[in-house]
Amino acid sequence: MSIPAIPLNTGASIPQVGLGTWPLDDAQAADAVAAGIEVGYRHIDTATKYGNEAGVGDGIRRSGVPREELFVTTKLDGTFQGDDRAIDGLRAALERLGADYVDLLLIHWPLPQRDEYVSTWRTFEKLHADGLARAIGVSNFKPAHLDRLIAETSVVPAVNQIQISPAITRLEQRACDDTHGIVTQSWSPLGGGSGVRSLLAEPVIVAVAERLGRTPAQVVLRWHVQQGLVVIPKSSDPARLAENLDLFSFELSTDDMAALTTLDEGPDAGVDSDRSGH
Numbered sequence: 001m002s003i004p005a006i007p008l009n010t011g012a013s014i015p016q017v018g019l020g021t022w023p024l025d026d027a028q029a030a031d032a033v034a035a036g037i038e039v040g041y042r043h044i045d046t047a048t049k050y051g052n053e054a055g056v057g058d059g060i061r062r063s064g065v066p067r068e069e070l071f072v073t074t075k076l077d078g079t080f081q082g083d084d085r086a087i088d089g090l091r092a093a094l095e096r097l098g099a100d101y102v103d104l105l106l107i108h109w110p111l112p113q114r115d116e117y118v119s120t121w122r123t124f125e126k127l128h129a130d131g132l133a134r135a136i137g138v139s140n141f142k143p144a145h146l147d148r149l150i151a152e153t154s155v156v157p158a159v160n161q162i163q164i165s166p167a168i169t170r171l172e173q174r175a176c177d178d179t180h181g182i183v184t185q186s187w188s189p190l191g192g193g194s195g196v197r198s199l200l201a202e203p204v205i206v207a208v209a210e211r212l213g214r215t216p217a218q219v220v221l222r223w224h225v226q227q228g229l230v231v232i233p234k235s236s237d238p239a240r241l242a243e244n245l246d247l248f249s250f251e252l253s254t255d256d257m258a259a260l261t262t263l264d265e266g267p268d269a270g271v272d273s274d275r276s277g278h
Contacts, residue, residue: 003042004248006230008158009181010135014104015071016225017245018043020187020234026055032236033059037070039242045232046097047075047108048089053096060097067099075108075139075161081116086123090132105133106161110145117145118152125155137161139187143176150180159230161185166223166260167199168270174229185230188270190220204259212250215243222247223260 005013019036021029021044029052033044037060046056053074060070074097080089090105105124110117117138124136137159138149150156160177164170164186177184192198199205200216209216217233217240224231225247233244252260 002248003040003245004225006183006228008135008183009156010158012103012135014135014159014183014185014230015041015043016230017041017221017247018045018071018073018230018232019241020232021046021052021056022050022234024050024052024055024234024236026052026058028052028236029055030058030062032241034062035236035238036241037063037065039238040245041241042069043071043073043232045073047077047106048080048093049075049077049108053093054098057097057099060099071103072097072099073104073106074102075106076120077108078111078114081107081111081114081120083119084123084126086120086127090127094132101132101134103133104135104137104159106137106139106159107141109140110138110142112145117141118149121149121153121155125153128155135159137182142173146176146180146182156180157182159183159185161187161232163188163270164224164229165189165191165199166205166220166263167191167265169261169264172267183230184228185232186224187232189224189231189233190217199263202263204263208252208256208259212252214250218243218247218250219252219256220260222250222252223257226252226257 004016007013019041074093076089080086127133128136135158137157139161160182174184205216209219
């Protein structure tokens with residue numbers, strides 16, 4: 001199936017649906033990535049913190065799909081914040097992936113208490129200029145973090161990957177991203193996990209799914225893509241992998257979209273990136 005792509009500020013584009021790999025280990029990630037690519041995924045998301053980059057690389061090689069046909073993201077965590085620390089961090093990640101470059105490199109968390117995300121970004125700019133990261137971006141950055149980053153550096157992030165679901169809509173952060181031409185990407189798009197309940201049993205979602213003949217997960221993921229968000233659901237089940245990719249043969253009505261948004265728990269829901277120690 002054909003997956004739409006969202007333009008990035010680099011001139012490249014990012015497939016709108018990707019495969020998340022947390023919290024899979026190397027063996028699980030290899031199986032999930034190979035299976036995901038077989039059913040049509042071309043966008044794979046990992047991170048050094050996940051401990052599965054080697055497995056992701058193995059899955060890519062097992063798929064037989066040429067590397068240049070895939071979009072691979074990794075993230076560097078706080079260990080690699082500060083002047084030039086990300087250089088060794090990315091080189092090690094590339095070695096684990098068995099790759100010469102990543103399509104997108106993200107700062108995993110701003111960690112503002114350390115006050116190193118600006119110097120880290122300048123290192124990312126070097127990695128981008130050297131071709132080791134085709135695009136660079138951030139994860140879990142609030143508007144204040146982005147405003148400072150853009151004011152003090154030369155390259156505007158291509159992507160901001162943040163926690164978004166119908167229960168955590170992050171409208172202010174998304175508006176800031178839009179203002180700067182930054183693509184917003186949703187992690188934990190189905191809810192559950194850090195700081196929010198799972199959404200798949202919510203009556204409003206179940207009702208929409210039953211009326212449309214879709215799964216609750218498909219309805220929630222469609223809510224994301226219909227707003228122009230990039231979404232990275234995670235699964236290791238082959239049937240669910242295919243279901244999560246099948247989002248473009250149906251639409252939610254205006255009323256459906258509004259009904260899902262009534263689940264919003266407010267601006268304080270979810271992970272607070274100012275306090276996260278990840």
